Amino acid sequence: MTILDPQFLNELDGHRPTVAPGLLSKQEKDAVIERSFLGLYRWYVSRSQKTRNWNPDTDFDWRSLRTDHSAKLNTIIEGFFAVEQYVPDYVLTLLRVIRQSHGRSHFHIRWGSEEEKHAELWENSLLFSRFRTPEWITEYKHTLREKAWELPWDNPLHMIFYTVIQERATQVNYLNTGLIATGKSDNPDFANETDPVLARAAQMIAVDEAAHYNFFLEGARLYLYYYPAQALDALYDVIKFFAMPAGNLIPDYDKFAEVVAQAGVYGPREHLRDVVDIALKTMDVTGRSALFKGIKRVRQVPHPDGTMHDTAVFDLLDYAGVASKVRKLFGRIADYEKLIGFDAIYPTQFVPSGLE
Numbered sequence: 001m002t003i004l005d006p007q008f009l010n011e012l013d014g015h016r017p018t019v020a021p022g023l024l025s026k027q028e029k030d031a032v033i034e035r036s037f038l039g040l041y042r043w044y045v046s047r048s049q050k051t052r053n054w055n056p057d058t059d060f061d062w063r064s065l066r067t068d069h070s071a072k073l074n075t076i077i078e079g080f081f082a083v084e085q086y087v088p089d090y091v092l093t094l095l096r097v098i099r100q101s102h103g104r105s106h107f108h109i110r111w112g113s114e115e116e117k118h119a120e121l122w123e124n125s126l127l128f129s130r131f132r133t134p135e136w137i138t139e140y141k142h143t144l145r146e147k148a149w150e151l152p153w154d155n156p157l158h159m160i161f162y163t164v165i166q167e168r169a170t171q172v173n174y175l176n177t178g179l180i181a182t183g184k185s186d187n188p189d190f191a192n193e194t195d196p197v198l199a200r201a202a203q204m205i206a207v208d209e210a211a212h213y214n215f216f217l218e219g220a221r222l223y224l225y226y227y228p229a230q231a232l233d234a235l236y237d238v239i240k241f242f243a244m245p246a247g248n249l250i251p252d253y254d255k256f257a258e259v260v261a262q263a264g265v266y267g268p269r270e271h272l273r274d275v276v277d278i279a280l281k282t283m284d285v286t287g288r289s290a291l292f293k294g295i296k297r298v299r300q301v302p303h304p305d306g307t308m309h310d311t312a313v314f315d316l317l318d319y320a321g322v323a324s325k326v327r328k329l330f331g332r333i334a335d336y337e338k339l340i341g342f343d344a345i346y347p348t349q350f351v352p353s354g355l356e
């Protein structure tokens with residue numbers, strides 16, 4: 001047998017590692033991402049139960065809700081109610097895509113149980129404000145549910161970024177509505193809307209949305225850390241084509257969108273400044289324009305050592321920043337597991353990506 005013997009070359013090739021030394025294989029990356037989702041989910045549930053276990057009926061003094069809000073504020077509340085009505089679709093559709101991930105799918109069920117309360121809370125607001133009769137609400141729910149919401153992307157990677165942006169946008173909507181209800185809006189149209197019950201409702205939900213945003217943010221960081229090129233690609237798509245859920249299903253959605261924008265609650269300006277820019281910054285992506293310019297330059301190029309590297313990724317991403325936050329996440333999971341005793345049996349352990 002000579003060195004050029006094809007059988008020998010094939011055999012040699014079979015022994016060659018498929019990934020460069022120090023880098024993780026796809027299976028290894030997927031396994032560590034899955035483990036961290038599971039740890040994060042467990043931590044999340046314990047915190048959710050301790051700090052946000054509110055009830056949409058009994059935790060509010062609904063009889064004291066004002067019944068003389070402006071038509072504009074009522075339109076805003078009705079729009080929130082309509083968007084949160086599609087929670088069965090939000091759960092069902094994404095659950096099919098992520099069902100193989102224990103951590104992510106079980107989180108999603110928990111997430112759905114929190115979103116379901118938001119729908120109830122806005123229904124109570126519509127009802128007790130006397131803006132809509134019970135019969136009207138029943139009929140409206142029927143109309144809304146005749147159509148079903150569909151996923152904007154049917155893969156787990158795009159959807160983690162979609163949910164980051166969507167949760168942040170929802171949080172901004174509710175925080176700004178809370179400002180109106182506490183008399184802090186600088187828009188003169190909303191100068192006389194102070195309502196402690198509505199303020200409490202908006203703030204309570206905004207805290208939930210912040211918790212959701214943080215969960216998805218941690219998940220997004222895992223992908224940015226272990227799959228930076230693919231993750232930035234997905235993030236680019238999501239930012240470019242993002243639309244709030246159910247806008248195409250809700251009757252007269254354009255009117256609602258116009259009122260929330262004009263109110264300074266959520267419009268194109270708030271979306272870019274308070275949602276996209278903040279989310280990108282928090283994910284250590286260095287600016288919207290850099291992302292849009294740079295993503296076209298992400299290519300795999302061979303390095304002298306024979307490994308393939310992604311160009312531009314590290315121009316777009318503060319990778320050290322992402323890495324330090326991912327390490328912190330593993331630290332938080334480890335602390336939680338120590339509390340329970342998981343650490344002695346099967347601890348979630350940090351695995352470096354090899355790209356640092």
Ligand SMILES: [Fe+2]
Pocket residue numbers: 084115118170209
């Ligand atoms: Fe919600």
Ligand SMILES: [Fe+2]
Pocket residue numbers: 115167170208209212
């Ligand atoms: Fe949410």
